Amino acid sequence: MIQVPETRISPPQQRHELQSAAAQQIDSASPKASEIRNFLLHRGNSALADRWFHVLMLLCALSIFGIVLLIAGELTIGSSLSWGQFGFNFFFKTYFDPNTHLPMYWDPVNGHFSALPFVYGTLVSSFLSLLIAVPLAIGVAVFLTEMCPGVLRGPLAFLTELLAAIPSIIYGLWAVFVLVPLLRVYVNPLLTGSLGWTGLFSGDNPTGLGFVSAAVILAIMILPIISSLTREVMIAVPHSQREAVLALGATRWEMIRMGVLRNARIGIVGAVILGLGRALGETMAVTMVIGNTPEIHRSLLANGASMASVIANEYAEATSNLHRIARTVIGLALFVVTILVNAVARLLVWAVTRGAPARSR
């Protein structure tokens, strides 16, 4: 912190006189240089205000740590009972229905709790959404940075980023009323017909809800973050790299592949992981279209549930203590996973934009 030397501060009374005198004189239309100097010299010592400002800003910054710690603490304490009850097995356990002998996982009435179908649902819907969103997002980014005419670039970039600002409930509504019927009538029969033999797309779900619907809506939601970050790391690739490839006789596509994508690949991976982080935690839209059935099926067209969707769904329904705790454990797991995924992604993006590999120029 900057300390103003004591000797520079005049006694209060004298300072006051000088200050008012200086202020008066400064009012004149063209003050002399000596008057300005006098005015500035006796403006007083702002070290105290500086200190307050510093403390205030520090408190603002610390509140972030506070919030994260409070959430982590609450989740840990809230789920501590369950650790004794289930242990890590909570995430892998399978119960069997005593009558039908079919596997079951989540039966609050009989006190059966296993997070397995939710973990499965979150992973499957997220990775499936990456499969759809990543090629699309990279395509958008390549077009925007390398081939888009100047007139279109601004509006297109703006629109992609606008997608990120739409509330997820709107995506959910749109998915329920437009996307799901569309998939049910046109896309799902096609998938069943052509890829049904894999068992991944058996078409005995008449609702149109399920993993595929969830993945498609998730893909649309994570597209903007992946494409705008990809665009950023691509812009960060120095122009000299593009010229180097062009001078070797490369076509435009070869230039993009060798000169741009190759140099930006770590950052692109970071962007993808950041998208994954968002997909893992996305709640509302997924809850509306995934079907909310705590089961594990081979078919991606079947109903499922995700970690976020079960919390949202049974938010007000938990009657037993154990049910509440089981739900909190799922929350804690989701919290830890998303934080880790985000940290890794930020690190990768940072490595590229701060110039780890492409440092020339």
Add this chain to the structure above:
Amino acid sequence: MGVGIEVINLNAWYGANHTLQDINLNIPANHATALIGPSGCGKSTFVRCLNRMHETNPIARVTGTVRIGDLDIYEDAKPVEIRRRVGMVFQRPNPFPTMSIYDNVASGLKLNGFRNRHALDAIVERSLKDSALWDEVKDDLKKKSGASLSGGQQQRLCIARALAVDPEVLLMDEPASALDPVSTSKIEDLIFQLKSQYTIVIVTHNMQQAARVAEKTGFFLNGRMVEFDSTHKIFTNPSDKRTEDYITGRFG
């Protein structure tokens, strides 16, 4: 072997800026030709017109004729074909940081679908020997990245990369201006050796460098070529007053 370059009425623009005006000259085969002149005089633009790199900027435009050997590069061929025959080395070394030294040198051939492993090995070795880098890097060709080398080594790597596709012409845009004196003299020695096999055009700010490496020198000023003659004549007895003023240090 190199081929000569014939330039007829070359004009170039950046947007509304007329950066090259009516350039006419003949660059001899298998010699080094230096282009000198103050900053912004158009000499870099000129070499970038010789491999059609100038037009990669969307606001740039070129008219006139450039013949490399018997190929009219603005009439008979596509830019990518020209750039395979005309190598270029830039002011700042720009090796590919994510590739090994080997892959950097092989990149031009791999790009064009050349897959023969044994031939590639031989070409990489020859190119690195030609660029006087072989002894320094032969032990970690595939281990080290192109970015791990020093600035001078990186520039010689870029020269090896350009030589690997066996061009007829090698364009060098201030190849030593970002380097220290030792690396600079290595690059100059290299130019001296390479000109028996390639036609070399070198842009330089350093007049001693032009005098050391080139047989022919062109003096550019404000987008025009003021004088083009043997290097000896330019530096001892120039015909134009402006050339004399520039080489004696009265401006620029």
